[in-house]
Amino acid sequence: MNTVGILIPIALLLGLFGLAAFFWAVRTGQYDDIDGAALRILNDEEPEERLTDPRN
Numbered sequence: 001m002n003t004v005g006i007l008i009p010i011a012l013l014l015g016l017f018g019l020a021a022f023f024w025a026v027r028t029g030q031y032d033d034i035d036g037a038a039l040r041i042l043n044d045e046e047p048e049e050r051l052t053d054p055r056n
Contacts, residue, residue: 025031
């Protein structure tokens with residue numbers, strides 16, 4: 001019974017931490033552009049950093 005008394009508060013704290021992390025991610029705009037990464041992989045152009053030769 002002592003173990004349940006310890007595990008329940010730990011589970012509640014972890015759940016609250018996860019909920020707070022989710023609200024933080026929504027507030028900071030982590031979910032604003034959900035299609036951007038999926039479409040960016042289809043782009044054939046390479047960034048300019050890769051087009052220049054670093055040996056020059």
